[in-house]
Amino acid sequence: MRRVSESTVHRLSLYYRSLTEMERDGHQTISSRELAGRERLTPAQVRKDLSFFGSFGTRGLGYPVKELKEKIAKILGINKEWNVALIGVGNVGSALVSYKEFPKQGFNIKMIFDNDQRKIGKTRKGILVRDVKNLAQELKKHKIDMVIIAVPAAVAQSVVNEVVAVGVNAILNFAPTNINVPPSVFLRTVNMAMELEHLSFFLVNKEGLKI
Amino acid sequence: MRRVSESTVHRLSLYYRSLTEMERDGHQTISSRELAGRERLTPAQVRKDLSFFGSFGTRGLGYPVKELKEKIAKILGINKEWNVALIGVGNVGSALVSYKEFPKQGFNIKMIFDNDQRKIGKTRKGILVRDVKNLAQELKKHKIDMVIIAVPAAVAQSVVNEVVAVGVNAILNFAPTNINVPPSVFLRTVNMAMELEHLSFFLVNKEGLKI
Numbered sequence: 001m002r003r004v005s006e007s008t009v010h011r012l013s014l015y016y017r018s019l020t021e022m023e024r025d026g027h028q029t030i031s032s033r034e035l036a037g038r039e040r041l042t043p044a045q046v047r048k049d050l051s052f053f054g055s056f057g058t059r060g061l062g063y064p065v066k067e068l069k070e071k072i073a074k075i076l077g078i079n080k081e082w083n084v085a086l087i088g089v090g091n092v093g094s095a096l097v098s099y100k101e102f103p104k105q106g107f108n109i110k111m112i113f114d115n116d117q118r119k120i121g122k123t124r125k126g127i128l129v130r131d132v133k134n135l136a137q138e139l140k141k142h143k144i145d146m147v148i149i150a151v152p153a154a155v156a157q158s159v160v161n162e163v164v165a166v167g168v169n170a171i172l173n174f175a176p177t178n179i180n181v182p183p184s185v186f187l188r189t190v191n192m193a194m195e196l197e198h199l200s201f202f203l204v205n206k207e208g209l210k211i
Numbered sequence: 212m213r214r215v216s217e218s219t220v221h222r223l224s225l226y227y228r229s230l231t232e233m234e235r236d237g238h239q240t241i242s243s244r245e246l247a248g249r250e251r252l253t254p255a256q257v258r259k260d261l262s263f264f265g266s267f268g269t270r271g272l273g274y275p276v277k278e279l280k281e282k283i284a285k286i287l288g289i290n291k292e293w294n295v296a297l298i299g300v301g302n303v304g305s306a307l308v309s310y311k312e313f314p315k316q317g318f319n320i321k322m323i324f325d326n327d328q329r330k331i332g333k334t335r336k337g338i339l340v341r342d343v344k345n346l347a348q349e350l351k352k353h354k355i356d357m358v359i360i361a362v363p364a365a366v367a368q369s370v371v372n373e374v375v376a377v378g379v380n381a382i383l384n385f386a387p388t389n390i391n392v393p394p395s396v397f398l399r400t401v402n403m404a405m406e407l408e409h410l411s412f413f414l415v416n417k418e419g420l421k422i
Binding site: 192201 | 217218220221223224225229249286288291293295302305313356381387397402403405406407409410412413414415416
């Protein structure tokens, strides 16, 4: 795979959102300067990212909003629908089941698993909560593209091992722990505390790095 | 401020976590190769990051785990306690109130605000839910370092404006919308759908970028 950094993918997602708002507001074109300004980037960075993906603005006119948006959607794979399984429906898992941005972007939670007998057999937003004991066999029966891990840290690795064994190779992990996967599997960890560390870093260092 | 990218801060948070695990497991030193391997980075990247922050390993011995961990904690500002206000205690907000990694890292939710009369006056994990109508005056009365925004997208900008007006300048936003803040304010947006877009990007492009 041509090497694209996670930061670049992140910026593409940001551009996509800006372009969606621009399109909704009736704009036909956008300049690299406008796109950069919305995301606090430099116009040069925007032009570099977009040229890398084969999009070139027209001098004086900029980029065609609709066309660029569709192109980025295709690169990000959000021009299609994805089947997602959620494992763990505690506090974080429950928030994700109700997260409206997921279906809006084509990410459809189709299966939910938990180990809590009080939750198993009931539904969440119309989706049956299944026993995580049957995870492997249930996952095999359904065409699942991605798995979201929202289980406690102590059991996350063993759950991930099962998921990987049945052939799912895209995993979003919310368990605050280091997880190992084979090189063919893409695992991304979201850690809310790490998000706040960007804020504390800013507060501590805003008058210059103290090292 | 000496320019440090968000990716660098992110890697420092990852190093901190690896070092915490290494220390717990009784390791005294770690090589750049080991640290890189745990996070799927190159040893050169690790050495570059750490030398930037004034830490140099000893050839053949590596970095002293405890010392390096403490140094990174200081740079990230997680060697101290922070007072956090949470605005919006719906699905996402409720998950954050219970998120154990926050207090563990020194991020203490001290105030909660909502606009739902059924929630106002009650407590969540022992914290009073206050009326968001009184946001500005209540925030002024307490020493709040950071604010977490977990309100619907449509009202997020106006809530952020109030927060900025009382002088809080570190904001973590979970509302899926573009928010404007003055240059002196640090705002970071977490969008779960954007996290899944890293997975769909991987699935679409794993056999090479199709552009």
